[in-house]
Every structure is written in C-alpha cells, then in structure tokens.
Amino acid sequence: MDGESNFLKENNAKHMWHPMAHPAEMRAKPPKVIMAAEGITLTDVDGHRTLDAVGGLWNVNLGYSVDPIKRAISEQLDQLPYYSAFRGTSTGPAIELSYLLQEWFAPEGMTRSFFTSGGSDSVETALRLARQFHKIRGDRDRYKFISLKKGYHGTHFGGASVNGNANFRRQYEPLLQGCFQIASPYTYRNPFNETDPAKLATLVAAQLEDEINFQGPDTVAAFIMEPVLGAGGVIPPHESFMPMVREICDRHGILLIADEVITAFGRTGAWTGSRLTGVQPDFMCTAKAITNGYYPFGAVMIHGSVAEVFENDESALGMIGHGYTYSAHPVGAAAALACVPLIKKSGVADNAAARGAELLAGGQALAEKYEIVGDVRGKGLMFCMEMVGNRETKAPLDKAAIGTIYQAAYEAGVMVRISGNNLICSPPLIITAEETQTLLNGIEAGLQAATAAR
Numbered sequence: 001m002d003g004e005s006n007f008l009k010e011n012n013a014k015h016m017w018h019p020m021a022h023p024a025e026m027r028a029k030p031p032k033v034i035m036a037a038e039g040i041t042l043t044d045v046d047g048h049r050t051l052d053a054v055g056g057l058w059n060v061n062l063g064y065s066v067d068p069i070k071r072a073i074s075e076q077l078d079q080l081p082y083y084s085a086f087r088g089t090s091t092g093p094a095i096e097l098s099y100l101l102q103e104w105f106a107p108e109g110m111t112r113s114f115f116t117s118g119g120s121d122s123v124e125t126a127l128r129l130a131r132q133f134h135k136i137r138g139d140r141d142r143y144k145f146i147s148l149k150k151g152y153h154g155t156h157f158g159g160a161s162v163n164g165n166a167n168f169r170r171q172y173e174p175l176l177q178g179c180f181q182i183a184s185p186y187t188y189r190n191p192f193n194e195t196d197p198a199k200l201a202t203l204v205a206a207q208l209e210d211e212i213n214f215q216g217p218d219t220v221a222a223f224i225m226e227p228v229l230g231a232g233g234v235i236p237p238h239e240s241f242m243p244m245v246r247e248i249c250d251r252h253g254i255l256l257i258a259d260e261v262i263t264a265f266g267r268t269g270a271w272t273g274s275r276l277t278g279v280q281p282d283f284m285c286t287a288k289a290i291t292n293g294y295y296p297f298g299a300v301m302i303h304g305s306v307a308e309v310f311e312n313d314e315s316a317l318g319m320i321g322h323g324y325t326y327s328a329h330p331v332g333a334a335a336a337l338a339c340v341p342l343i344k345k346s347g348v349a350d351n352a353a354a355r356g357a358e359l360l361a362g363g364q365a366l367a368e369k370y371e372i373v374g375d376v377r378g379k380g381l382m383f384c385m386e387m388v389g390n391r392e393t394k395a396p397l398d399k400a401a402i403g404t405i406y407q408a409a410y411e412a413g414v415m416v417r418i419s420g421n422n423l424i425c426s427p428p429l430i431i432t433a434e435e436t437q438t439l440l441n442g443i444e445a446g447l448q449a450a451t452a453a454r
Helices: 002-011 023-028 067-079 092-104 119-136 157-162 197-215 241-252 304-311 330-346 348-369 399-411 433-453
Strands: 034-038 041-044 049-052 110-116 144-148 179-182 220-225 255-259 283-286 298-303 373-379 382-390 417-419 422-425
Touching: 049 433, 067 330, 092 110, 092 298, 092 330, 110 119, 110 304, 119 157, 119 220, 119 255, 119 283, 119 298, 119 304, 144 157, 144 197, 157 179, 179 197, 197 220, 197 241, 220 241, 241 255, 298 304, 330 348, 348 373, 348 382, 348 433, 382 399, 399 417, 399 422, 399 433, 422 433
Parallel strands: 144 179, 144 220, 220 255, 255 283
Antiparallel strands: 034 041, 041 049, 110 298, 283 298, 373 382, 382 422, 417 422
16 A cells, blocks of 8 residues: 555656646646545545535535445446437436426426537537527527626636636636626625625626626627635625526526526535526526436436427428537436435435534634634635735735635635635535534634734
8 A cells, every 4th residue: 555655746746737726736736536435524535534615626515425426336337337418319318307497497488408528528518519409590690799807617618618717717718709708796806896795786786787788689699607606716796696697588588597506405405596586587407416426427407498499490490510529428327326315315405404504603703802803704615715805905815815714724625626716615415513523623723824924
C-alpha cells in the first residue's frame, strides 16, 4: 500500500488535467487524493477521514454506501451492458425509467424524457429543442436565449453561452450568438443596491421584460434559470420570482427552461426547485442525483404542451436531429431506476429542509463572530458563505486566506468547496443533525485559521 500511495502522490496532477483548475496550480499544489468513501465520509491516500460537505459535486445525495444502486448497475452489466437508443431500438430500463419519471414529475406537467449523459448534455439538449420547437411552429426568428448573471449551465458551448459567470466564458469566447444575461436576484450584490428580496425579484423581473422588448419578443426562444442558483454562489430567489418569470414568458410566447441539474431530487427540501413555487417549466434539465453520482446519466423532462407540438408535426422539422452515443444507456437507466425510488422512500427532501435550516442558522451565528464572513445564504442543503476582506466595501477575501480556510477545515475533518470567494457546502441529504454540527465546526476551524493569519 505504501508503494501505491507513493506512486499516486508522485504522479498526482502530473499527467492529468483537472476540471475548473489551472494546470500549473495543480502541479504546484497537488489536490487531495481520495481513495475510499462510506456513508458521507471520505478517506484520502494518507488515511485521513473527512465529512464530505460537497456531496461529490452536488450529486451524492444518498451517500456512498447505497447497495441497491450498486447491485442494479452490476446486474444490468451482466444482462445488457450497452445498446444504442438511436432509431430502431429501445431497452427495458430506459422504457421503465421514462414511465417512472412522467409519474413523479406530473406536478410539473412533464410527460416525456430525453436521456443524456449528464447535466451539460441536458442543458444543450433543452436549448436545441427550444429552438426546434419554435421552428416547428413557424417562428423561424426565435433563436435567442436570456439567462441570469451568476447562473451556471454547464460547459458545452450552448451552456457556456448562457452561463452568467465570466470564469466559465472568457477563455472560450466568442461563444454562441444570441445569448444575453440580465441581473440575478442576488441581494448581497446587485446593480439596484436593493436588499429586500421581494423588491429585488420585481426589479429583476422588470429587467427581463425590458430585455425581451429590446431584443424583440418574436426573436427570443427561451429563458433559462436555476430555481436556486448553485455554482454561482447559492442564490435563492424570492419565492415570487419564478412565477413572475413564468407569466412574462407566457405573455411573450417564450419557453421557460428550468436547470434542475442541482436542485432536482430533493436538495432544496422539495422534489424539485420548480415545485417550491408551483411553477411548471417547459423543459427541466436533470442529472447528478438521478443516479446518486454512481453512473453518468441525465434526463431532460419535457412538458406535455411542448411534446404535443413535436408529436403532432407532420413535417421533417419534428425529427429529433440530436442525441448522444450514451443517450438512454441501459446501465445508467438501471441505476436511476434503483436510485429515484430510494430518494422518494427515504424522505431525504424533508431531511434536507431540516438540516439545511440548521446549517443556515449555524452559518449566520458564525458570521456574527468572524468579520471575514460577508454573507450567508442557502436553501435546503445548498449553503454558501461569501468571504470578504472588508465588510463595508464587500471586497473579496484574498486567495491565500481562502486557501487557509479550505485547508484548515479539511484538517479538522470537513471537505468544503471553494469557488472564488465563496465557501459552498452541498452535503449528502442523509446528513444527521450531529454531522451538521461537525460540518459547522469544520467551517469554524477554517475561519479561525484565516482570521489568525491576517
């Protein structure tokens, strides 16, 4: 084991580039090497154990020890490890999963599924189908997309084009034409200097209407948003915002795409983020927790009214000229068939709401103790501390101090995620009250270390 450990340490980040990281930084300061996991606890190459407050990447909602999902994957590999869903074939698991999902997404009005390999694929699919929808209806000029600044929609060219964070755009520009961003309902930082969530929601909704009118309503295909913004810093809009967006879109004949890659399957404290406000989107992008992260898989859920337009089309425009080699992969579908009922049965959405409230309250208490905490926000088990060097100016905390927080928290037994000046937590939804306190203790260890080093 020592030989293997030495080999891994010596070659860590030397021959592999990591997502969302500078290769030179990874080589200079190699990342953690995770070797094992059980429940919600990770073990690294040195045997150090930490609570996984990141939940893999927002997706290991049921933890790392879910035997029914593992068995489903193994059994499907034995029976049918792969077959294509391109024209002419279906597989049993994919058919069963599509039936299950239309039942469980009925409150959102979703009647059809298009299966993908993950969240970025799901967003790309929804964007393409949105344009196709309007072409089928004869609205050939409707190709534009509007989204929120700070929103995150994956890494494909379509998703990057509607992303609202320069960190995911600048290196790859020019991106897709016809994509425009408006302010997000982000009370801590916004161009209106508005701190009241309800008033801010109204202002941003008015900006959406203004942008639609400026672009020309007959040129806009869709508005895409996360019901709770995730990677951009966990920004929960006021409950009035998404219904206002739905009304504006309806009035102008614009489709609403809900990016639920993070928020679906219980993380917000509800089955979906859209369900929190009773909104029915036209498309819902899902992935991540649909297989608990155990297999790359996603599903775009399609509203019945949208499905009718495609299925009633008598021209070639209704043909889905889009798909992936691994669309409806039978192993991924089998994993989802095992996972999704467990999410429902285990009541983790309710636990996410309860533990999330404890985490938010604990974070707010820490903000009163440590000046480097500028803002604390969250919804369900989506949590963010925004770190600042100066509370009055809201200047971000310097990178070295942020690194100190991460390392000290890790040494104290908690793996957190750092994104810019945001400390983000998205632990598995099975986390207990005791483990939530452990998480808060780890964060405080990081805050103490960074404060002492200043």
